[in-house]
Amino acid sequence: MNDTTLTRGARWFRALAGDLRADAPVWSGDAQLGAENARFIAVVPDPDNRFPRATDNVVGLEQGWRLARAVREVIDEDARTGSTGARRPIVAIVDVKSQAYGYREEMLGIHLACAAAVDAYASARAAGHPVIALIVGPAMSGAFLAHGYQANRIVALDAPGTMVHAMGKEAAARVTRRTVEELDALGETIVPMSYSMASFAKLGLLDELIEGVDADAPDDAQIDRVRQVLIDSVRSAREGSRDLSRRLTSGAARKTRAASIEVRQRLAEQWDAV
Amino acid sequence: MNTGATPPTPLLRESFIELSARDRARALLDAGTFRELLGPFDRIESPWLPMQGIVCQADDGAVIARGTIDGEPAVVAAIESAFQGGSIGEVSGSKIAAALELALRDCERGRIVRPVVLFETGGVRLQEANLGLAVIAEIQAAIVALRRHVPVVGVIAGMVGCFGGMSLAAALCSYLVVTKQGRLGMNGPEVIEQEAGIDELDASDRRRVWQLIGGEQRAATGLADTLTEDDSSAVREAVRHAFAQGVPSAHRSEQVDTYLARLAQIDPATVTPESMRAVFGSQARNPSKEDA
Numbered sequence: 001m002n003d004t005t006l007t008r009g010a011r012w013f014r015a016l017a018g019d020l021r022a023d024a025p026v027w028s029g030d031a032q033l034g035a036e037n038a039r040f041i042a043v044v045p046d047p048d049n050r051f052p053r054a055t056d057n058v059v060g061l062e063q064g065w066r067l068a069r070a071v072r073e074v075i076d077e078d079a080r081t082g083s084t085g086a087r088r089p090i091v092a093i094v095d096v097k098s099q100a101y102g103y104r105e106e107m108l109g110i111h112l113a114c115a116a117a118v119d120a121y122a123s124a125r126a127a128g129h130p131v132i133a134l135i136v137g138p139a140m141s142g143a144f145l146a147h148g149y150q151a152n153r154i155v156a157l158d159a160p161g162t163m164v165h166a167m168g169k170e171a172a173a174r175v176t177r178r179t180v181e182e183l184d185a186l187g188e189t190i191v192p193m194s195y196s197m198a199s200f201a202k203l204g205l206l207d208e209l210i211e212g213v214d215a216d217a218p219d220d221a222q223i224d225r226v227r228q229v230l231i232d233s234v235r236s237a238r239e240g241s242r243d244l245s246r247r248l249t250s251g252a253a254r255k256t257r258a259a260s261i262e263v264r265q266r267l268a269e270q271w272d273a274v
Numbered sequence: 275m276n277t278g279a280t281p282p283t284p285l286l287r288e289s290f291i292e293l294s295a296r297d298r299a300r301a302l303l304d305a306g307t308f309r310e311l312l313g314p315f316d317r318i319e320s321p322w323l324p325m326q327g328i329v330c331q332a333d334d335g336a337v338i339a340r341g342t343i344d345g346e347p348a349v350v351a352a353i354e355s356a357f358q359g360g361s362i363g364e365v366s367g368s369k370i371a372a373a374l375e376l377a378l379r380d381c382e383r384g385r386i387v388r389p390v391v392l393f394e395t396g397g398v399r400l401q402e403a404n405l406g407l408a409v410i411a412e413i414q415a416a417i418v419a420l421r422r423h424v425p426v427v428g429v430i431a432g433m434v435g436c437f438g439g440m441s442l443a444a445a446l447c448s449y450l451v452v453t454k455q456g457r458l459g460m461n462g463p464e465v466i467e468q469e470a471g472i473d474e475l476d477a478s479d480r481r482r483v484w485q486l487i488g489g490e491q492r493a494a495t496g497l498a499d500t501l502t503e504d505d506s507s508a509v510r511e512a513v514r515h516a517f518a519q520g521v522p523s524a525h526r527s528e529q530v531d532t533y534l535a536r537l538a539q540i541d542p543a544t545v546t547p548e549s550m551r552a553v554f555g556s557q558a559r560n561p562s563k564e565d566a
Contacts, residue, residue, distance in 0.1 A: 061537055065530055066534070068527075069534065072530060107546075110461075114442050114445075118446065119528060141439070142438065145414065166403040171469075192405040193402075193403045258321070263368040
């Protein structure tokens with residue numbers, strides 16, 4: 001783990017899945033997780049990518065479609081081996097700065113490429129694969145939608161640099177006509193606007209915040225702890241439902257997402273005409 | 275021979291774009307069947323906007339209506355662009371997600387409900403940031419689950435268009451109906467100019483932007499299915515036609531090999547919206563064998 005040029009996503013892929021042969025910008029491969037094999041997937045920088053706006057650890061056209069291919073490979077292989085075996089867990093290692101912003105990206109349908117990844121992860125979940133998102137860096141906006149947000153379980157390192165958000169802080173400040181300082185202050189009272197992982201945990205969307213792990217240079221004990229969290233998450237996902245309804249059931253969700261819950265209850269009451 | 279006044283030709287075109295979300299939903303449902311759920315009188319508003327000194331709207335900018343389409347039970351989720359640019363907040367997004375989840379429940383019980391989503395949105399409402407993003411993930415999950423049972427039909431009529439995380443939701447739909455005035459993209463032109471510089475895209479160059487993400491181009495390249503006039507009855511016909519086609523054998527977002535092969539044929543250095551049509555155009559709706 002001495003290679004300081006690795007991004008966090010690449011580093012954690014190596015730590016958990018080993019030195020598999022994988023091609024940038026999407027690393028994908030199987031490795032042992034507890035008593036079984038699991039598929040690990042990460043988006044990594046690709047300096048030679050044909051699309052110049054998608055050379056960093058961002059989700060662009062090729063990233064979106066290749067994420068979809070990596071996930072569908074697992075679905076198809078396990079479907080072929082029959083319904084007797086347990087479906088392989090899929091671990092999305094999340095370290096994505098953003099979607100790719102570019103003229104060619106829009107032209108060639110980056111929205112569809114990202115949707116393809118959403119579709120694949122959601123389909124894997126529906127087919128009974130435990131899908132776990134492990135957030136080790138930024139999990140931003142459309143990139144997180146494409147790589148992680150369809151998971152049965154979401155866990156995150158509580159470390160500097162991990163965050164979930166809809167827009168980078170500077171851009172959000174510009175768009176909402178506020179200063180970055182004002183935005184930070186707002187985040188303290190308005191939980192969904194906060195950029196801290198601890199605040200994100202209050203929304204009921206996070207299943208575990210893993211404390212005390214060095215995200216950039218984890219030691220073996222720390223890696224083992226993260227691996228154990230993944231094993232527990234896989235077990236928990238298999239015991240739970242295949243949809244996302246769990247996100248509204250925690251104590252945190254009942255408090256912070258009361259409106260989401262009320263909308264569902266009242267819409268259900270009015271659904272069929274009386 | 276009748277030499278009297280010629281019978282009145284039905285020139286009574288009604289602009290769909292000029293309608294509010296509520297009237298758009300009404301226009302798509304069979305006459306007299308519109309019934310709104312969680313309407314303004316239910317007053318479920320954003321809990322987050324008042325904390326920031328922003329005035330709420332009693333429907334939070336999303337209209338959910340039940341009724342029938344061609345006599346079949348249906349639900350329309352229509353986004354109102356006049357409120358906060360159609361942005362998705364916790365309540366407006368949850369209304370759409372919940373409507374799709376209830377349609378799914380009915381479908382799983384053998385009662386098919388036809389779902390239509392009218393996209394008119396810039397994406398996440400930044401004042402509700404992470405909850406907007408979360409509900410968009412829930413909307414996407416519901417679309418993927420639902421479209422196994424029944425086509426999910428999306429409409430992008432304009433003038434706001436469909437951007438951000440909701441552009442992914444649109445791409446997950448079984449069929450997309452667009453007008454020339456509808457735009458579909460993940461990142462709006464202003465965002466691209468801001469993030470990548472004016473050399474990448476000059477957002478004020480309207481012609482270039484329309485050629486890039488406008489409804490006509492999206493339909494010509496298979497990223498949308500039907501291009502219609504801005505006319506209520508034309509949009510209604512397109513939606514009815516989409517449902518009549520049934521669930522596609524492979525949804526666009528499932529056609530991984532097809533699209534990876536198309537991308538491989540593209541030279542990023544020279545590709546233009548016009549030259550892209552040759553690769554994405556003619557067989558856009560014919561999935562390859564591997565994908566089907």
